[in-house]
Amino acid sequence: RKEVEQDPGPFNVPEGATVAFNCTYSNSASQSFFWYRQDCRKEPKLLMSVYSSGNEDGRFTAQLNRASQYISLLIRDSKLSDSATYLCVVNKDTGFQKLVFGTGTRLLVSP
Amino acid sequence: NAGVTQTPKFQVLKTGQSMTLQCAQDMNHNSMYWYRQDPGMGLRLIYYSASEGTTDKGEVPNGYNVSRLNKREFSLRLESAAPSQTSVYFCASKAGNYGYTFGSGTRLTVV
Numbered sequence: 001r002k003e004v005e006q007d008p009g010p011f012n013v014p015e016g017a018t019v020a021f022n023c024t025y026s027n028s029a030s031q032s033f034f035w036y037r038q039d040c041r042k043e044p045k046l047l048m049s050v051y052s053s054g055n056e057d058g059r060f061t062a063q064l065n066r067a068s069q070y071i072s073l074l075i076r077d078s079k080l081s082d083s084a085t086y087l088c089v090v091n092k093d094t095g096f097q098k099l100v101f102g103t104g105t106r107l108l109v110s111p
Numbered sequence: 112n113a114g115v116t117q118t119p120k121f122q123v124l125k126t127g128q129s130m131t132l133q134c135a136q137d138m139n140h141n142s143m144y145w146y147r148q149d150p151g152m153g154l155r156l157i158y159y160s161a162s163e164g165t166t167d168k169g170e171v172p173n174g175y176n177v178s179r180l181n182k183r184e185f186s187l188r189l190e191s192a193a194p195s196q197t198s199v200y201f202c203a204s205k206a207g208n209y210g211y212t213f214g215s216g217t218r219l220t221v222v
Contacts, residue, residue, distance in 0.1 A: 034210045043201055043213035044154070087153075089210065098144075098169065099211060103153035 001026050006088050006102040013109055017078045021105045023088030024070045032091040033064055035073050037084045038104065044087055047073075078109045113137050117202050117214035124192040124221045132187040132217050134202030140212075142205045143185035144169075145177060147198040148216075154201065160185055192221045 006023045013019045025033075033050035048055065050062040050071050061074040071088055088102040115136045124130055136143065145157040156169030160179040174196060176188045185204075189196060197220050203211035 036210070043215050044211075045213070046210040049210065098156060098159060099205075100156075101146075101154040103151065 002102075003027060003092070003100045004088055004090050004102040006105045008103060008105060010106040010108050013078050013107070015078055015080060015109055015111055017109075018074065018076045019078055019107065020075075021073045021086055021088075021107075022070055023072070023102055023105075024068075025088075025090040025100075026069070027090065027092065028066075028069060030090045030092070032099075033062075033071050034089040034099070035060075035062055035071075036087040036089055036101070038087055039084050044101075047086070075107075078107075080109050080111065083107055083109045115202055115204055115212050115214035117200075117217055119217060120215065121218050122220070124189075124219065126193060126221060128192050129188065129190050130192065131189075132200055132202070132219075133184070134186060134214055135184045136202075136204040136212070137183065138204060138206065138212065139182070140204035140206045141182070143179065144203045144205070144211065145175075145185070145187045146201045146203065147171065147196075148201060149198050157187065157200075192219075194221045197221045 035047040036044040037047045038044040054063045059076045063072045085104040085106045087104045092098040118133045141162045144159045146154040148154045155171050158177040160166045163182045178186050200217045202214040205211045
């Protein structure tokens with residue numbers, strides 16, 4: 001089983017749609033969770049951290065379900081500029097934090 | 112506000128040649144990392160450095176060496192390049208419990 005698993009997509013949605021991505025992780029001891037965004041041929045950039053109580057940043061909402069070991073990202077009112085690959089990231093251990101990256105979910109927002 | 116700077120951005124090597132990828136960060140972060148990203152494989156950790164003077168192997172260290180020259184700089188060396196090392200290499204740094212900040216990447220082709 002992969003340490004972090006994501007549906008590779010692509011998710012094709014029209015502008016204005018709401019889209020959700022899920023990610024599952026295998027290490028129940030993981031403490032830190034993030035969503036990164038990566039544009040084609042660019043470096044990954046931190047989109048948001050994921051907190052136990054869930055958190056929101058504008059049109060983006062992240063949720064954590066520790067019992068089921070999954071993380072979700074909800075994007076409301078999709079924009080063309082949201083087209084990118086979204087990487088789910090989990091820390092590998094409780095000590096020094098090496099982050100493990102999922103292979104990403106590709107989102108394509110069309111006019 | 113440079114963040115993480117990687118050089119070079121592109122490189123073509125012949126099999127057996129050596130080269131060093133340079134990385135420097137100006138954010139006073141303790142932790143630095145080298146990842147490679149291949150299609151369908153996601154980001155895989157090559158080496159990391161928890162602090163100045165320490166380095167440790169990651170998931171795919173074979174064929175690479177690293178040097179943490181000082182707090183700012185963390186270099187990755189390929190002693191004898193192989194076609195399997197064709198990839199995009201990202202350097203990253205991190206402070207505390209926050210996510211990584213990545214450099215813009217080095218696209219390496221080994222022929």
